[in-house]
Amino acid sequence: MFEKFTEKAIETVKSAQIYAIEYNHEKIYPEHLLLALLNDTNSIIVKTLSLYKIKIEELKKDIEKLLNKRAVIKPVEFVVFSDSSKEIFTKTLDIAKILGNSYVKPEHIFLAIWECPKLELKNVLKEKGIEVDKMKEMFYNILSANKPKKVKHPEIIEKRRRNDRNDSIISLIESADSAKIFDRAIAKLSTSQYEILGTEQIMQSILEDNESEASKILAGFGITASSFSDKLKEISSRQAEFGDKQIIFTPNALKTLMTALDIVRESGNASILPEHIILGLLKSKKGIAYNILKEMNVNEYLLEERIMQPLEKQKNETLYILRLAKQEARRIGNCVVGSELILLGIVLESNSIAAEVLRDLGVIVKDARDTIEELIGVCEDYTSNEITFSQRAKLILEDAWNIAKSQNKTKTTADDLLMAICNQPDSVAMKALSKLGVDALEIRQGIKNKLEQIKI
Numbered sequence: 001m002f003e004k005f006t007e008k009a010i011e012t013v014k015s016a017q018i019y020a021i022e023y024n025h026e027k028i029y030p031e032h033l034l035l036a037l038l039n040d041t042n043s044i045i046v047k048t049l050s051l052y053k054i055k056i057e058e059l060k061k062d063i064e065k066l067l068n069k070r071a072v073i074k075p076v077e078f079v080v081f082s083d084s085s086k087e088i089f090t091k092t093l094d095i096a097k098i099l100g101n102s103y104v105k106p107e108h109i110f111l112a113i114w115e116c117p118k119l120e121l122k123n124v125l126k127e128k129g130i131e132v133d134k135m136k137e138m139f140y141n142i143l144s145a146n147k148p149k150k151v152k153h154p155e156i157i158e159k160r161r162r163n164d165r166n167d168s169i170i171s172l173i174e175s176a177d178s179a180k181i182f183d184r185a186i187a188k189l190s191t192s193q194y195e196i197l198g199t200e201q202i203m204q205s206i207l208e209d210n211e212s213e214a215s216k217i218l219a220g221f222g223i224t225a226s227s228f229s230d231k232l233k234e235i236s237s238r239q240a241e242f243g244d245k246q247i248i249f250t251p252n253a254l255k256t257l258m259t260a261l262d263i264v265r266e267s268g269n270a271s272i273l274p275e276h277i278i279l280g281l282l283k284s285k286k287g288i289a290y291n292i293l294k295e296m297n298v299n300e301y302l303l304e305e306r307i308m309q310p311l312e313k314q315k316n317e318t319l320y321i322l323r324l325a326k327q328e329a330r331r332i333g334n335c336v337v338g339s340e341l342i343l344l345g346i347v348l349e350s351n352s353i354a355a356e357v358l359r360d361l362g363v364i365v366k367d368a369r370d371t372i373e374e375l376i377g378v379c380e381d382y383t384s385n386e387i388t389f390s391q392r393a394k395l396i397l398e399d400a401w402n403i404a405k406s407q408n409k410t411k412t413t414a415d416d417l418l419m420a421i422c423n424q425p426d427s428v429a430m431k432a433l434s435k436l437g438v439d440a441l442e443i444r445q446g447i448k449n450k451l452e453q454i455k456i
Contacts, residue, residue, distance in 0.1 A: 004093060005104045012036045012106050020079040024072045027082040030113045031063050031121065037110050038063075045110050048139050054130065062124050084119075088112040099143050107143055111136060153336040153376055154428055155390035178272045181205045198250040199287035200232055202257075206274040214274035217306050221298050231292045252287035256280045265397040266389075267311060268318025268412045270404040275307045317352050318400070318412045321345035326387045328369075333379025338390040339429035340372045343421055352414035353454075357446035361438045371432045392427050396420040415447045 002010055013028075015036035020028045037045050038056055046056055081089075091112040092104045101108070113119065114136050122132050182197075184205035189197050207215050207225040218224070249257065260280030264272050281290050282304050293300070312319070325337045325345035346354050347368045389397070397412075399420035404412040421429045422440035430440065 002089075004096075004102070006106075008106050009092075009104050009109060012109055015039060017079055019067075021077070023067050023070070024074050025067070025070050026079060028079055028085050029067070029070065029082050030084055030088060030116050030119055031067050033085065033088065033109060034113055034121070035060060035063055035067075037106055040106075044107055044142070048142055049135075052130070052135050052138065054125075054135075063121060066120055066124070084116050088116060091115050099140075107139075111139060153334060153338050153390055155336070155338040155392040178274075178277075180209070181274060181277070184208055196250050197253055199253045199256055199281060199289035200235075200292070202253060202277060203228060203281070203289040203292075204232070206277065209274070212274055213310065214278055214307070217275075217303070218278070220306070221296075221303055223293070223296060223298065227296070228292060231295060232288070235288060235292075250287070252284070255286055256284045256289075259284045262394070262397075265401045265412070266319075266322060268316040268322075270401060270409045270411055275311060279304060279307055316411055317349065317414045318417060321349050321352075321414060321417065324348045329387050332373060332376075334376065335387055336390050337387055337393055338376065339392045339396055339421060339424060339427035340376065340432050342393055342396060342417060343429040343432060344368050344372055346414050346418055349414060353447060353450045354414035354418035357415075357418070357443060357450060358438070360446060361442055363433070363436055363438060367436060368432065371435050372428075375428055375432055375435075392424060396424060396427070396429075399423055415451070418443060419447060 002013070005013070012033065013036075016028050016032040019032040019035050020026075023032075025032070037043070038060055040046065041056075049056060049059070088109065089112070092108040095108045095111050096102070096104050099108070114122070114132055125132055125135075181202065182205070185197055185201040188201040188204050204225065206212070207218060207223065207228055209215055210225075215225075256277065257280060260272060260276045263279050263283070264270075264276050267276075269276070281287070281293075282300050284290070293303075321342065322337070322345060325341040328341050328344050328348075329335065329337050344365075346352065347358055347363060347365055349355050350359075396417065397420075400412045400416040403416045403419055409416075421427065422443050424430060425440065433439070433443075
């Protein structure tokens with residue numbers, strides 16, 4: 001229920017819970033929420049009520065009188081939400097949307113409270129000559145005037161670079177972890193009437209390895225080599241695999257594999273696993289293999305979650321850094337993770353070689369945050385759940401992945417990311433470092449020195 005509530009809104013709910021316990025009420029009522037909202041004397045709510053000539057202390061006393069009429073249960077250790085409070089929380093999302101906000105703020109809870117038809121406080125205010133509808137209208141007008149301005153990330157306007165897809169795919173096929181998958185897939189292809197590798201052969205190959213984690217997860221959803229092959233026999237046309245061109249892979253197989261590569265890089269792995277290919281298939285939503293999964297009534301979200309759980313449990317610097325970067329994006333109201341937030345993620349992670357190098361060069365969290373906010377701006381609104389990477393950030397992830405592979409690593413590390421950032425002189429991250437008095441040469445030498453110390 002509260003996944004779209006800001007921290008302040010959640011604090012309001014927690015305060016209301018405390019009020020309910022203090023009054024020995026077994027449920028949280030709208031009046032408890034109102035008392036909690038009136039605690040912050042500097043809030044827009046209190047300031048707006050003051051504009052309407054409402055005395056806050058008197059209003060609190062009126063609310064307390066109404067609460068004292070409620071049934072008392074002693075002792076109270078646990079409280080639940082009343083039906084009216086649940087209705088209020090549901091309405092807050094609609095109000096937030098009207099006011100141009102992605103997340104629920106305390107102001108939205110306040111407005112939703114007055115939508116409650118059985119709110120006795122309305123009558124109390126009416127007796128004092130205060131018209132609730134006019135008060136609400138004024139409140140909407142004030143909040144509408146303060147609609148958040150969306151922050152446009154400077155790297156979002158960059159044109160997407162044409163990656164050398166052939167090199168990426170060759171690297172994928174030759175990887176020790178995935179070579180067997182494609183060997184089996186090609187063998188499947190040679191026994192068919194087709195000449196171009198599609199998603200169905202790749203999926204068959206994954207399913208044939210009964211000992212792999214991916215095939216075990218798929219088996220739990222009723223997807224086995226046998227059941228998949230049975231479904232495949234029912235398909236008479238390969239049209240779902242093709243777009244405009246015919247290449248070594250069908251277009252949809254190529255899209256699946258490129259998506260899988262993005263997932264690998266974002267998860268900090270230097271090699272691709274069958275699980276990544278399945279995730280790429282689920283994300284691309286294209287091809288015969290995906291169509292078969294749909295026909296078999298597979299719950300895509302549950303399958304994705306089951307695959308991601310073991311991957312996310314692995315200790316991985318890059319994955320942790322990118323999570324921190326996404327948290328920072330939400331904090332400043334931006335839906336884009338640029339190069340600068342990857343840099344900030346490295347600083348926040350604090351335990352890696354890269355973080356040590358930056359710390360030795362005088363880069364600390366507060367200064368990094370201030371400099372980055374100055375460069376890209378801050379929006380007071382909370383951004384939506386969907387956080388994307390700028391094209392420059394994607395290039396950094398790709399470069400870090402290549403650096404890790406060239407060193408035969410199984411995972412990309414923070415120093416790979418920082419080296420990749422240094423390879424992007426025009427990025428926002430390098431502009432931030434320049435403002436902080438740090439250059440790429442110092443970073444490269446610092447990383448080199450740290451790595452040499454470890455070898456010794």
